[in-house]
Amino acid sequence: MNWIELILSFFVLLGGLFMLIGSIGLARLPDFYMRLHAPTKATTLGVGSLLIASMLFFSIKNSMFSIHEILITIFLFITAPVSAHMMAKAALHVDTDTLERTQGVEAHKAATAGGNPPAKADLVNKQKGSEN
Amino acid sequence: MDAKPRFRLVPMPVQSALLFVVWLLMNNTLAVGHIFLAATLAFTIPLLVNGLQNPQPTVRKPLLALRYFLLVLMDIVIANMQVAVLILGPLKKMQPGFVAVPLDINQNLPITLLASTVSLTPGTVSCDVSEDKRWLYIHALNLVDEQALIHSIKTRYEAPLKEIFGC
Numbered sequence: 001m002n003w004i005e006l007i008l009s010f011f012v013l014l015g016g017l018f019m020l021i022g023s024i025g026l027a028r029l030p031d032f033y034m035r036l037h038a039p040t041k042a043t044t045l046g047v048g049s050l051l052i053a054s055m056l057f058f059s060i061k062n063s064m065f066s067i068h069e070i071l072i073t074i075f076l077f078i079t080a081p082v083s084a085h086m087m088a089k090a091a092l093h094v095d096t097d098t099l100e101r102t103q104g105v106e107a108h109k110a111a112t113a114g115g116n117p118p119a120k121a122d123l124v125n126k127q128k129g130s131e132n
Numbered sequence: 133m134d135a136k137p138r139f140r141l142v143p144m145p146v147q148s149a150l151l152f153v154v155w156l157l158m159n160n161t162l163a164v165g166h167i168f169l170a171a172t173l174a175f176t177i178p179l180l181v182n183g184l185q186n187p188q189p190t191v192r193k194p195l196l197a198l199r200y201f202l203l204v205l206m207d208i209v210i211a212n213m214q215v216a217v218l219i220l221g222p223l224k225k226m227q228p229g230f231v232a233v234p235l236d237i238n239q240n241l242p243i244t245l246l247a248s249t250v251s252l253t254p255g256t257v258s259c260d261v262s263e264d265k266r267w268l269y270i271h272a273l274n275l276v277d278e279q280a281l282i283h284s285i286k287t288r289y290e291a292p293l294k295e296i297f298g299c
Contacts, residue, residue, distance in 0.1 A: 018212060025219035033271045034228050036257050037215055044252065045212035068160040077208075081251030081258070088259035088271065098228075 004060060011053035018046030032096045033088065040084040047076055143182040148174040188241045192298040200292045207253040214255060218274055229275035230259070233268045233282050235290070242293045243268070249289050256281070 025038025051069040058066035142148055155170035156162065191197050218226065237243055247258035247268060255273040262269070272281060 018216065021216045021219055025215070028219065028223065030223060031228070033257070033259070034226070034273055036271070037255065037273045038219060040251055040257060041208075041212050041215040042219065044208060066160060068157045071154065071157050077252065078248070081248035084251050084257050085247060085259070088257055092260055092269075 004056070008053050008057055011049045011056070015046045015049030015053065018042050018049065022046060031098050032091050033098060036084055036088055036091075040080050044076060044080055048073055140182075142175070142178065144178040144185070148178050151177060186240075189239050189297040191296055193296050196292060197296045200289075200296060203288075203292075204249055204252065211253045211255065215273065218255065226274050227276065229272050229278070231256075231270050231272060231275065231278055231281055233270060233285055235261075235266055235268055236286075237290060237294050237297070238265050239297065242297050246285075246290055246293055250285060253289075256285075 019042070022038045022042030025042060026035055029035045029038060051073055055066055055069045152170045152174040155173060156166060159166050235243065235246075237246065243261060243265060247261065250256050250258045250268070250270055256270045257273075258268060258270050260269045261267070270285075275281065
């Protein structure tokens with residue numbers, strides 16, 4: 001039982017660590033769009049590790065496969081990017097302040113405008129220019 | 133959907149199978165009663181909701197789709213590490229930025245998958261899709277080389293998706 005406990009504690013700690021990093025990111029990063037990265041990424045792996053641990057623990061404790069945690073993982077992987085996308089879209093809509101050194105101003109303007117990028121010609125030219 | 137919808141006993145076989153499996157997973161059991169209930173649900177719900185479907189492109193290459201899934205799974209793990217390092221590292225050095233990625237795929241489902249993949253993988257979050265579905269706007273946490281980022285998204289994620297859905 002000892003080595004299983006080791007593996008379990010490893011996954012639980014790893015999960016906790018990534019959740020902590022995600023929360024630190026949420027508090028520490030300077031602007032809205034950057035803050036968006038922390039919960040979509042660090043948290044998925046954090047919850048993933050915790051669920052692996054849970055799967056192992058209950059499979060061994062009840063000596064029967066417990067795999068319904070997979071569902072949580074799948075739901076999380078579906079909802080995390082969608083909610084992040086919706087928040088980013090809303091932020092673009094209300095034109096949330098970005099960090100001053102944010103690059104890609106023309107892309108940001110185009111995205112804020114919503115429809116066709118007004119600076120599309122610039123973007124296309126830029127891409128053509130880089131390909132040549 | 134056809135102009136004249138004809139009645140089919142199992143209109144959505146994939147969704148039926150999915151519903152069956154998910155029901156059993158949710159209950160975490162293989163008891164006969166639950167198998168029966170799952171079969172009933174998997175049979176009746178598609179009959180009821182079949183008319184509400186939007187036509188979606190179908191998966192043409194399931195093996196490639198599986199490979200894509202594993203690739204994304206691996207990239208998620210790598211992405212987590214990278215973002216963790218970025219978050220804990222010096223913030224002054226970070227160069228966030230917006231990028232417009234030109235899209236070659238134009239159907240809703242592949243674009244949704246691409247946008248979700250972009251959100252889950254290294255340092256990028258998808259923000260918006262232009263109304264004509266030709267541009268995907270993404271925000272990168274640390275934008276070093278815009279063209280390299282666009283190139284990697286297009287070759288690593290978009291090209292396989294394009295092949296999987298054959299569009």
